[in-house]
Amino acid sequence: MDMTTEKMMMSMTGMPKDMMSMDMSMMDMKMMQDCIDACVAAEQATLMCADAGSGDNMGKMMSMCANTADQTNSMMRMMMRPMGYDMGMMMAMLEATMVMCRACADECMMHADMSDHCRMCAEVCMNCATACEALMTSMKSMMV
Amino acid sequence: MDMTTEKMMMSMTGMPKDMMSMDMSMMDMKMMQDCIDACVAAEQATLMCADAGSGDNMGKMMSMCANTADQTNSMMRMMMRPMGYDMGMMMAMLEATMVMCRACADECMMHADMSDHCRMCAEVCMNCATACEALMTSMKSMMV
């Protein structure tokens, strides 16, 4: 799967620059690929964590996981659509995804002792938040 | 459909407050209902606009519409999950949805003369941005 995504990303960088809405040649494609992978992993981890979590006092955690699953999917999809790349939209979405992943990780970490799913989900969400932040930092440096 | 959503929202406000993660009694439920409806309308308008848009120089518009469809769906879903209500997450998501809807409306407005779909989509997206902003303003006043 990674192989395929990588091949497609490479074909993307090979597109004529005037077909891109944002100057892709300045984007760190390796960093964006990492962010896409981190989003897919976070979507899967939160889906599974939400599913496994039924029980007392797990309602908030399950709901936050479900929200994070949706947001990481929307974020991933946006990155797969280079024709619509737009700096302002991308920054707002990365910011929201980072906030969601961090809050979800914090909540899941509270249940980490009792649940392997929660511990893994917290790790994967923190990783996704980090990947979003790295991409934001890289994009900000392009705007100078 | 509105009827059903309204009935469900009412059943939500009837839930014990300690089951809520945020103090729902202070939330303006009518305003949230408006925002949910605005998100569904924006999702449908952007989906249809993206679908109708094939042709020269429509790539960016279609891509932005597809992104906005995903984000308005994620936003709607979050509002349908009261167990996970969290002020920080909600504000970050409303902000991102507002940015997406405004940018999508701006882009679609450029094609409004030639396309009814684009003109309607721009209107519906502006309405969704307004609903998100109203909810954010209302939530900020709760935090004082």
Place this chain on the structure above:
Amino acid sequence: MDMTTEKMMMSMTGMPKDMMSMDMSMMDMKMMQDCIDACVAAEQATLMCADAGSGDNMGKMMSMCANTADQTNSMMRMMMRPMGYDMGMMMAMLEATMVMCRACADECMMHADMSDHCRMCAEVCMNCATACEALMTSMKSMMV
């Protein structure tokens, strides 16, 4: 919202027939509009039911609701994209959505005595299954 969807559907029927992949002039657009509304209602009801359901023995119900929310959204999206209308794909998706909604309604009905969310969700899902079946029947009659 319904107003907007109706206006957009009307603009769709006004499209040149050769832009459609399937002969839209034979489609019962009122029936499709009903199916779209039923899918949105089912997505919202299942999202809320899954969210409200934490507790003992609710795991299967919550998971089935979450699955049905995703499928009714995918079904709705497909109907909002007339450029891609294809008889075989549409029938397979309507069939799957009908199966999902019926199974979800059956599961939720078991908890209907204890939970208003489950009872409402069961009703809305049955309504969606009926709308999908009606559309399938109507499409089959076109194929004769």
Place this chain on the structure above:
Amino acid sequence: MDMTTEKMMMSMTGMPKDMMSMDMSMMDMKMMQDCIDACVAAEQATLMCADAGSGDNMGKMMSMCANTADQTNSMMRMMMRPMGYDMGMMMAMLEATMVMCRACADECMMHADMSDHCRMCAEVCMNCATACEALMTSMKSMMV
């Protein structure tokens, strides 16, 4: 990412059997993991193909890709929620996903000569259809 999914799937098989709605011990988890990966790959390939496709006579292809992206995501999500595993629902969804992927692959193959995105998308979709079919065959053999 695969690493994480694999770890989570393994933790899933370690769950008490009475927590599962279907007898997971009989499921071929490697085959399901392959199907999940194939769905993620198909979602990403169709998203990118739909985005790259603007131009004359590409409307149907783009629309079919967008529909397939949604359906493969719904299918993946269902497989990530073991609490709700249900034979009838799973079979109906695998059938629909297989039909969608095959039709999308057929359409994209028509544009394969002119577009690398279409050729890759067709390959990835055929692979996903094959993975769905393999899982269906495996599940049918369990029902004897």
